[in-house]
Amino acid sequence: MDVVHGTNTVLENLPLTAWAFKGDLGADIKTSGTATCVYIPPDGEPFAPKGADGILSPYRARLILKMKVTAGAFSETVLLGWGRVMKTPGARDTIDPVLRANRVTSSVVPIVWDGLERxxxxxxxxxxxxxxxxxxxxxxxxxxxxxxxxxxxxxxxxxxxxxxxxxxxxxxxxxxxxxxxxxxxxxxxxxxxxxxNALPRDPILILKTGPDGTITDLESDIDIDNVYNEVVGLYEVGEDRRPVYSIARVDAGPLSVSGDFGLSTRYHASDLVTDQESADKAARSVLEESIGSQTYKVQVQCITHPLVENNDYVEVQGVDRTVRGRVIAYELSDSALMTLVLEVRMVLA
CATH class of the missing domain: 3.55.50.10 (Baseplate protein-like domains)
Structure with a gap:
């Protein structure tokens, strides 16, 4: 990790003993994280931030976050992103007598940071x-x-x-x-x-289970709270606000109104409807949009891949199925494993 004040890099390659880097596509601040820095000041001077003073003070410190990837003789440093220090909870210096003078012999600085959207x-x-x-x-x-x-x-x-x-x-x-x-x-x-918002045609990353794969755990999370198989259009048309009604339903497949899913109704109104024909089209369009936008979440734990980012299109090849989805959240850490959450379009045929 490098530390920047303004346009000046004031400390390079500061090691971290524990860290987490999180991405969240739906958040205002798309990346955030935590880290703990254990540092031995070479000159024995205080290092833990005190107010606006200190290299890691939230009043001035920006971070360049990097990860070193090593495999055998291969080694490469990957840029993860930038952050702004928001908190340094419990930062402390340890002071000991050295050569008849009190010196800082070690410093521990926990860091909470946000992406530059902040x-x-x-x-x-x-x-x-x-x-x-x-x-x-x-x-x-x-x-x-x-x-x-x-x-x-x-x-x-x-x-x-x-x-x-x-x-x-x-x-x-x-x-x-x-x-x-x-x-x-x-x-x-x-x-x-x-x-x-538009997804590419092909995934940029393929993750696999099995002896040659990198996936260690795979979970699905399905929520039917906003799944509808019937739309009731309630419209008013003309100068006299004459009521016009239209009902669109799913009549076949797993979302059939007569099937095991049961009935789930959504109501719709629009000033753009002018007659029965446009009412029928509007209700049918809302129903198709509701069905076509249905997604579920797949959580993947796998060997860390430091190049994964928000919105990446990823294919997951499981034991009994293969799915493709958009990365909507991820977390890397000092562990060898990372977690991805994919948004997968539900196939309702």
């Missing part, structure tokens, strides 16, 4: 701020970060104004990301990029 979130707008016209240029302007233009640019709607509120700058960034078809995140190089 800087954007903490820096709000001073007043309602009119947006620019191009999405990528606006991302660069309001964050001050370098951007990786990995998806096509798009226009920001006219008369868009960013709110002056707590967290308003990060909200604006995610609104722009939505226009670009994804979610904004800061990549390991410290650049702002877009994690696309």
């Amino acid at each position: 800087n954007i979130q903490r820096s709000g707008f001073y007043f309602p701020t009119p947006a620019g016209t191009g999405a990528w240029d606006e991302l660069a302007r309001i964050t001050g970060l370098p951007v990786t233009r990995n998806v096509p640019d798009t226009a920001i709607p006219k008369n868009t104004v960013w709110e002056a509120k707590q967290g308003g700058r990060l909200d604006a960034v995610q609104q722009i990301a939505s226009l670009l078809g994804g979610r904004a995140a800061i990549n390991p190089a410290g650049q702002l990029t877009i994690l696309p």
